[in-house]
Amino acid sequence: MHLIRGLQDKLARISMLALALFAGLLVFLMAFGLFLRSRPILDSIPLMELLLSSSWHPLKGEFGLFPFLTGTVWVTGVSIVIAVPFSLLCAMYLAEYAPVSIREWVKPLVDLLAGIPSVVYGICGVLIIIPLIKDHLAPLFGSFSTGYSVLAGGVVLAVMVFPIIIHVCLEVFASVPYEVREASLALGATRWQTTKKVVLRKAMPGILAAFVLGLSRAFGETMAVLMVAGNVARVPRSLLDPAYPLPALIANNYGEMMSVPLYDSALLLASLLLLVVVLFFNVLSRLVLIRIERGIQ
Amino acid sequence: MEYKAHIRVRNLSVSYGTEQALKDVTVDLPEKKITAIIGPSGCGKTTLLKSFNRLIDAVDGIKVQGEVYLNGDNIYGPGIDVTHLRQKMGLLSQRPYPLPMSIYDNVAYGPRIHGIRKRRRLKEIVEHYLRESSLWDEVKDRLHTPASSLSVGQQQRLCLARGLAVEPEIILGDEPTSALDPTASQRIEEKFLQLKAKYTIVVVTHILRQAIRLADYVVFMYLGQLIEHGPARKVFENPQEELTRGYIKGVIV
Ligand SMILES: Nc1ncnc2c1ncn2[C@@H]1O[C@H](COP(=O)(O)OP(=O)(O)O)[C@@H](O)[C@H]1O
Numbered sequence: 449m450h451l452i453r454g455l456q457d458k459l460a461r462i463s464m465l466a467l468a469l470f471a472g473l474l475v476f477l478m479a480f481g482l483f484l485r486s487r488p489i490l491d492s493i494p495l496m497e498l499l500l501s502s503s504w505h506p507l508k509g510e511f512g513l514f515p516f517l518t519g520t521v522w523v524t525g526v527s528i529v530i531a532v533p534f535s536l537l538c539a540m541y542l543a544e545y546a547p548v549s550i551r552e553w554v555k556p557l558v559d560l561l562a563g564i565p566s567v568v569y570g571i572c573g574v575l576i577i578i579p580l581i582k583d584h585l586a587p588l589f590g591s592f593s594t595g596y597s598v599l600a601g602g603v604v605l606a607v608m609v610f611p612i613i614i615h616v617c618l619e620v621f622a623s624v625p626y627e628v629r630e631a632s633l634a635l636g637a638t639r640w641q642t643t644k645k646v647v648l649r650k651a652m653p654g655i656l657a658a659f660v661l662g663l664s665r666a667f668g669e670t671m672a673v674l675m676v677a678g679n680v681a682r683v684p685r686s687l688l689d690p691a692y693p694l695p696a697l698i699a700n701n702y703g704e705m706m707s708v709p710l711y712d713s714a715l716l717l718a719s720l721l722l723l724v725v726v727l728f729f730n731v732l733s734r735l736v737l738i739r740i741e742r743g744i745q
Numbered sequence: 746m747e748y749k750a751h752i753r754v755r756n757l758s759v760s761y762g763t764e765q766a767l768k769d770v771t772v773d774l775p776e777k778k779i780t781a782i783i784g785p786s787g788c789g790k791t792t793l794l795k796s797f798n799r800l801i802d803a804v805d806g807i808k809v810q811g812e813v814y815l816n817g818d819n820i821y822g823p824g825i826d827v828t829h830l831r832q833k834m835g836l837l838s839q840r841p842y843p844l845p846m847s848i849y850d851n852v853a854y855g856p857r858i859h860g861i862r863k864r865r866r867l868k869e870i871v872e873h874y875l876r877e878s879s880l881w882d883e884v885k886d887r888l889h890t891p892a893s894s895l896s897v898g899q900q901q902r903l904c905l906a907r908g909l910a911v912e913p914e915i916i917l918g919d920e921p922t923s924a925l926d927p928t929a930s931q932r933i934e935e936k937f938l939q940l941k942a943k944y945t946i947v948v949v950t951h952i953l954r955q956a957i958r959l960a961d962y963v964v965f966m967y968l969g970q971l972i973e974h975g976p977a978r979k980v981f982e983n984p985q986e987e988l989t990r991g992y993i994k995g996v997i998v
Pocket residue numbers: 761764765766784785786787788789790791792793804
């Protein structure tokens with residue numbers, strides 16, 4: 449009896465350990481798998497050419513990823529440019545100005561925003577942002593646009609990364625000791641001076657980490673962008689041009705035309721790139737945030 | 746001995762939400778003297794101190810009743826400019842909290858906020874007040890390194906310099922030596938004894954012996970109430986109240 453219980457305990461512990469290890473290793477396994485599968489294309493076309501060529505003609509054996517890379521960079525860039533000032537001001541208001549009652553009300557609402565499925569954001573983008581750009585914004589600049597564009601993708605993504613940035617910024621602001629604010633106020637500084645010169649400065653590493661975390665989210669976001677960005681495999685030249693971000697390329701094409709040689713290898717290379725970039729940003733920002741949480745400055 | 750009052754507190758009551766931290770406190774604090782506010786922890790010493798520069802305003806759900814007169818003006822009256830009021834008082838907190846910037850910028854922070862822009866003038870101010878707080882010799886070669894690189898004792902003296910640089914009339918200290926080692930504490934105490942020639946000093950302390958060393962005037966608080974106040978000699982040697990006697994003997998902690 450005693451023996452069996454001991455054995456059970458041991459078994460349970462070992463299997464749980466194995467599962468935990470597996471979960472931890474999963475990301476490396478995935479990266480490794482993607483790497484193996486993208487070997488064929490890396491062996492036949494130099495990496496630099498894959499990254500910098502603009503010609504994407506799978507049937508002719510040309511797999512230039514440049515349009516998709518620039519598409520991703522454009523859309524992500526626009527989203528961050530929009531999201532950063534909005535979410536920073538919002539977090540600053542909530543953390544430094546709002547009475548506790550308002551803050552405690554708004555915080556869960558903001559977090560709720562993060563839980564909305566991205567396809568819903570996509571739909572809202574198609575129904576609201578696209579017509580707005582097509583019928584109002586583009587004519588204003590005297591140009592034509594279908595509405596499906598870098599700008600549309602950027603706006604939708606911006607709304608999607610707001611909650612992440614706001615949430616992390618709020619935590620970073622909360623980690624700034626109250627006494628530092630008091631020190632500034634006690635010298636006769638106003639709230640705004642205190643926020644701008646002391647709190648922001650103290651919180652800056654964390655705020656940057658929040659931006660990078662938002663960036664990595666925007667970088668990998670697929671569904672919503674796919675629905676509004678236009679998906680034309682050309683390097684975008686302006687905000688109103690369509691773009692074809694990397695995740696959209698993969699989602700749209702994987703599983704089709706697989707008989708084309710090297711096609712699937714090219715898409716898996718694209719996935720690997722995406723994974724590596726997103727992981728890099730993610731790990732970077734989390735490391736900074738962990739340091740802040742532990743109070744190392 | 747007659748004292749000229751600098752801060753006059755009249756029927757001051759403060760509550761945090763439902764918790765009353767100060768109950769009907771009335772007292773006069775003498776000018777250019779060191780007043781020690783003593784009492785067991787949680788009795789409202791910090792609250793009383795921070796009501797002088799209205800730092801307690803920033804707390805959510807705070808209620809203040811009564812008046813505090815500074816040079817005859819009620820600081821809780823209408824038309825008071827809080828930033829101007831705070832400029833008249835330098836604050837030292839329990840632990841030093843340097844601003845996230847260089848040693849130089851810490852001292853220059855206040856003057857800059859109040860509109861001094863000329864670099865020459867700022868430099869003079871910084872040097873002057875670093876000397877005033879006996880820190881100059883230790884930091885003059887590294888003024889532009891982060892203030893956080895200083896030792897805790899040096900940081901506290903930096904905070905003193907920072908507070909003095911806005912040219913206050915009053916120095917408020919909230920257990921300013923509680924995070925410091927004995928030597929660093931002693932330096933702050935010596936500083937206070939020198940500075941009282943120019944400033945009114947109000948210092949909260951729960952170290953009775955520190956109060957005996959420093960104080961000209963003593964305010965004893967207990968559970969939000971002012972129990973006894975008077976010249977230090979009188980309160981320490983001949984306390985009138987049972988509670989004060991208990992506290993001084995170490996029966997009440
Ligand atoms: N920010 C605050 N919010 C709520 N209650 C507070 C706050 N600050 C102090 N108090 C309460 O007010 C009382 C007096 O506190 P304090 O003035 O800090 O005492 P002391 O400095 O003598 O230790 C305590 O009971 C404390 O719990």
